[in-house]
Amino acid sequence: MLKLVQFHPAFGVRNMSPFCLKLETYLRLAGIAYEVVWSSNPAKAPKGKLPYIVDGEVTMGDSALIIDYLKGKYGDPLDDGLSAEQNAHVLAYRCLFEDNLMFPLLYARWIDPAGWEKMKNLFRRMPLPLRLIVPGIVRKGVRKQIYGQGTGRHAPDEVYRFGLQDLAAIETLLGDKEFMLGAAPTSLDATAYGFLENLVNTDFDNPLNRKARATPSFVAYCARIRQRHFSDLG
Numbered sequence: 001m002l003k004l005v006q007f008h009p010a011f012g013v014r015n016m017s018p019f020c021l022k023l024e025t026y027l028r029l030a031g032i033a034y035e036v037v038w039s040s041n042p043a044k045a046p047k048g049k050l051p052y053i054v055d056g057e058v059t060m061g062d063s064a065l066i067i068d069y070l071k072g073k074y075g076d077p078l079d080d081g082l083s084a085e086q087n088a089h090v091l092a093y094r095c096l097f098e099d100n101l102m103f104p105l106l107y108a109r110w111i112d113p114a115g116w117e118k119m120k121n122l123f124r125r126m127p128l129p130l131r132l133i134v135p136g137i138v139r140k141g142v143r144k145q146i147y148g149q150g151t152g153r154h155a156p157d158e159v160y161r162f163g164l165q166d167l168a169a170i171e172t173l174l175g176d177k178e179f180m181l182g183a184a185p186t187s188l189d190a191t192a193y194g195f196l197e198n199l200v201n202t203d204f205d206n207p208l209n210r211k212a213r214a215t216p217s218f219v220a221y222c223a224r225i226r227q228r229h230f231s232d233l234g
């Protein structure tokens with residue numbers, strides 16, 4: 001059976017990595033059988049990041065490449081009937097989440113002192129002296145990544161303003177629909193749920209989490225996907 005290698009559950013959500021939760025959601029929405037292999041070491045992944053899959057002889061990293069591979073091998077029950085315009089929306093909004101909102105989200109967790117206070121707990125089971133050294137190294141790596149992308153050069157209120165603009169656009173797209181593009185899920189919903197679940201149902205205290213929790217359509221969307229597609233996990 002296909003193996004999904006991903007981080008352990010944390011902070012009250014199935015996965016605190018939006019990309020791991022995206023891929024697991026995709027597998028569930030598309031009805032592809034899989035088993036989870038838990039990992040806390042992205043260094044062992046083919047591209048140095050989680051999630052990745054092992055499917056027989058195939059070991060593959062990157063959720064977007066993996067979904068393309070899965071569509072080729074198992075068919076495309078989610079996006080098959082989409083028009084060219086709808087496919088363009090899937091791509092554009094996927095990039096809004098993954099290549100834009102991702103950076104304010106990383107900032108809120110790893111750089112904002114309130115987020116960092118919570119994130120430090122992820123390392124609490126490491127043996128000494130690693131527990132004292134590794135958190136700072138990981139945080140420094142994330143800081144470098146955010147600075148390189150550009151978001152890390154902004155003042156906190158500017159970073160959050162960009163993130164809130166993304167959430168406003170996503171709220172507009174969702175409107176009062178069941179899924180991002182209508183009554184049926186598409187692959188965009190895998191990405192959307194991966195991110196929104198992480199904002200609505202974790203208790204980080206920052207403008208992005210607060211906005212997501214205060215947006216009824218986001219709260220209902222996450223509850224709907226949890227109930228329909230993750231209820232077997234309790």
Ligand SMILES: N[C@@H](CCC(=O)N[C@@H](CS)C(=O)NCC(=O)O)C(=O)O
Pocket residue numbers: 016017018019020042043048049050051061062063064
């Ligand atoms: N483009 C990748 C992004 C995956 C990604 O950023 N994973 C993060 C967790 S959210 C990770 O493994 N970070 C560990 C690291 O960079 O060392 C995908 O779509 O799978």
